[in-house]
Amino acid sequence: MAEEDSSAPALFDIGALTPTTRPFMDLADPRYAYMFGFLQADGHLSEQTRNRGRLTVEINARDIEILREFQRLTPYNSSITERTRATNFSEEHHSAIWSLSALEARSVLNRLGLPYGKKSRKIQPPRVEFSRRDYLRGVIDADGSVGHTGQGLPFIALATASTAVGAYLCHYAKKVTGAERQIARNARDGIYNILYTKEAAVQLAEHLYHPGCLALERKRNAAASLSSWTRPEEMRVRPPGRRWKVREDRILLSLGDAKAAAEALGRTEQSCSLRLWRLNTGRVPMPPEAPTAR
Known part of the structure; x- marks a missing residue:
């Protein structure tokens, strides 16, 4: 594909490449919101001396x-190249790399929340108006x-090192599906693994895609294939969890x-054991101290 002339940051529409009123990376535009979410997760922004640097996505x-x-979508010169190399998963991994060097474009992305260098724990949802479902997609x-x-169960899952992004997905998905998730880093690599299955996955997929x-x-x-799933008659619907007070x-x-607490609280021993572990390990906050009687 021929690269576009970036002598002036003209604005283009993704379809016909005609002028549009949307500035580059206006996150109220669903296309830019999606692109920014993708870049936060899979892009790498590097910088060198004399304002040199590059955004790459492989x-x-x-x-x-x-x-x-x-x-x-980008009104600045950029390039797409391909390469084949050995990785931990394949002897011949064929990848495509998009590279963008324009300082103006990098500055916009950085201001919106794409950090330079290592970023996996730093990224967070934008602090400007943005198209939320497109960003999450x-x-x-x-x-x-x-x-x-x-x-054969439908699912949508996200693996992220960012507390802010993980918590935002849980917050947003609860509004869409009613399914509540509590995030916690796994012990192996400190990543949040957030999973939605069954009806929640179907609803979330239809909303995001x-x-x-x-x-x-x-x-x-x-995502489209999930819509054909229906719950088998013999599959019980799990009642909503009873929230801890x-x-x-x-x-x-x-x-x-846990056993004594189960009897005192009218809960299962398993539920009490899990809650006690979460409290003692900091997975959930400790309750505030009871007010002193006067």
């Missing part, structure tokens, strides 16, 4: 079309998974024994 060559869309396309489990949206084609197709946390901690 992905599997099968997804090269999304890089071409990014190039069309970009994050999931880059660092998530969509499809069916080995048991809306008609005509910018997305990886294979994940768009996977401050008073119950205090009783659990004072007893310090």
Whole structure:
């Protein structure tokens, strides 16, 4: 593809490449919101002396079309190259790399929240107005998974090192599906693994991958395939979890024994044991001290 002339930061529409009123990286535009989420998760912004630097995104060559869309959305010179190399997963991994060097473009991305250098724990949702579902779809396309489990259950998952991004997905998905998730880093590599299955996955997929949206084609197709799932008659619907109250946390901690707490609180021993572990390991905050009687 021929590179566009960047002598002036003209604005282009992704379809016909005609002038538009949207400035570069206006995150109220669903296309830019998606692109920014993808770049936060899978891009790398580097800088050198004399204002030199580069934004690079390297992905599997099968997804090269999304890089071409990014190039069309970007009114600055950029390039797409391909390479084949050995990795931990393949002797011949074929990848595509999009590179953008323009200082003005890098400055815009950095101000919006794409840090220079290592960024996995630093990224967070934008602090300007942005198209929320499109931003999250970009994050999931880059660092998530969509499809069916080995048991045939629909799922959407995200693996992220960012507390802010993980918490935001949980907050947003609860509004869309009603499903509540508590995030905690796994012990092996400190990553948050957030998973939605069954009806919650179907609802979230339909919401995020809306008609005509910018997305990886294979994940768009996977999301569309989830809609055909229906719960088997023999599969029980799990009732909503009973939320822990401050008073119950205090009783659990004072007893310090899951079995005794289960009898006192009318909960299962397993639930009390798990809650006690979460409190003692800092996975959930300790309850505030009870007010002193006067």
